[in-house]
Amino acid sequence: MTPKKSLWDFISEVQLIVKPHSRHFHILCLIFLYPLSLFLLLSPTIYNLFDYFFIKNSLSLLSPQTINPTFLLCSLFLSFLSNCGIITIIYSVFHFSHGEPVNLSSTIKSIFPSFLPLLATSIVSQLIFFFISFFYGLFFILLIHGAKLFHLTLLPHSSPFIIGFLIVLPIIVVQTYLEVNWILASVIVVVESCWGMEPLRRSATLIKGMKGVALSCIFFYGFSGSIMILNLLYLTRAYDGFTESWFAAVLKWVLILTGSYTQAIIMLSKIAVTTVFYIYCKGNNVETAEEVGKEYVSLPFHDGGKVSQVV
Template identity: 35%
Template sequence: MATPPPTPPPPPPPADFCTVISESRRILKAHSRHFLALSVLFLLPLSFAVTVYPTLHRLLLLLSSSSSNPYHAQALLRRSPLLLNQPPQRQQSGVDAGSVLVSVGYTSFLTLLSIFATCSITHSVVQGFYGRPVKLLSAIKSIGTSFFPLLATLICTQAIISLIAIASGILGFLILKGAELVIGHEISHSSPFFLGLVASIAVVLVLVLAYLQVQWVLANVIVVAESGFGFYPLRRSAYLVKGMRGVALSLTLFFGALSGILVWTITLSTSESAIDGNEWKRWHFVVQIVATTSSLAMLMLLSLAANVVLYMYCKAVHGELAMEIAEEFAREYVSLPFDDEKVPHVVSVTHMLD
């Protein structure tokens, strides 16, 4: 009598938002000390720079004003671009070469740390997903391999976004001038037509950029995992995300909203407090900075891991993951060490499409 074939394991849960977040947390928990080290090296300095920038910006304005004219320090401080209730003319008068250099240096610093964190953490999550050894030295080495491809992809992304923004501005200008030719007089900037036109273009621009963000959500993972760069990761991401756009949109809104709330809260609280150079001696200010920095770093870490897990699910939907696992492990099922006890977490690639 022939022995019946073994019953395959039940199919995994659907690849929805909760599944991606759960799998991401399992991977991070399995190698908690490794990802903690990477967070301390890259994500904590990055989130700290984002958190303290509003306070440092106002403090630098105050110090530069005090050195030249101490009687006008508060007047210059009120011209900070972070204070939204000041007229544009006064904001522009407070801009100098020093502020531009600080802004350029700050932006460059954030860009470098973001690329370092993306390279190392994405590489580590990919290794952990496949059950390979996750080592700190290997993660650091991946920065040298993926840094310039990621930078090239970032430049391509920003170029496309800039062209779209410029095109939307030109379109709005042409519509405005066309309307003025039709009615025969100049349209005031405070008129309902002008305000409605600006609002409409802004809404359309935001929707277009949100759509592109969903389409390109896997681009950085593709750069690290597949060694692509430039426009290729953007096209590849748009292909892989088909069928998973809802999950990608949920992840984008979730992490974007939480990060935005954290940054907005710390910016609002620091803009309403007095800046005198002694902020770090006040315990409530230090606690707020530490809490915001650590929370933002945890969000960044989970976001990077979630993008990798989403990438794997997208490859499974397109029938690519089973082939890779078959080549590497020469069997249909792979046990992924997702937790500290190394209890096998079996992923059935065959049933992932169900």
């Protein structure tokens, strides 16, 4: 077995994989991840512009409550870009870590065999979480009505905020538990060419003994990305492109564009770390010891940042 590592070890290994091929990863980031983060940060501005042109200053038949079809189409397109970005980055990191040649053409081609399996696996995982939440909500409703039937008071003298928190807390715990166990699922779909429940089960098996690292990865990148997005959304929440001076508008656009790219880099780093984490967990798993004996086991870095493979 390979020695235990922390999240920072995986981040360091990712940097040593990405740095020699920075141009390749920057291109993938610009093509697939940058539009996603840019649209997310510009969504308040786009909504304000849509409201200005199509609701306030036109005789559009759309009511203010109508769902903007442009947003729906953009969301579908950005979901497509997101899955493509996940596939291409996983493919690139996995093959670069093995010292195999990868170019932009082969990376783009890797999307075709993995896109539908990744989409299906995502749908399966979301359905599982939906049904867990649904049955939990149904149970809670039955509990409340049962308490009323027997004239019982649940959580007496508690504020609505505390009650709401206690209702949401189990959902958060369950979601976090599932994310920890399924953190490697997307990598397994791309690398092992499987889909549906199989990547979820396989991820839960490989992650045993390393759930602390998985949890820290989710919290670290979730916190970093949330702070970046919330700050920039606060900056753009009231921006409509008409009511500010040109200097304020230019400054905000500079911050939006640079912030969006920073957010895209955070997303790239998380996908790459998850890929390296999968390689480590696979090499560290007892059930696959014989199989991994012929493959890549760990990613120790020596000799000025070069990858030295252990077989």
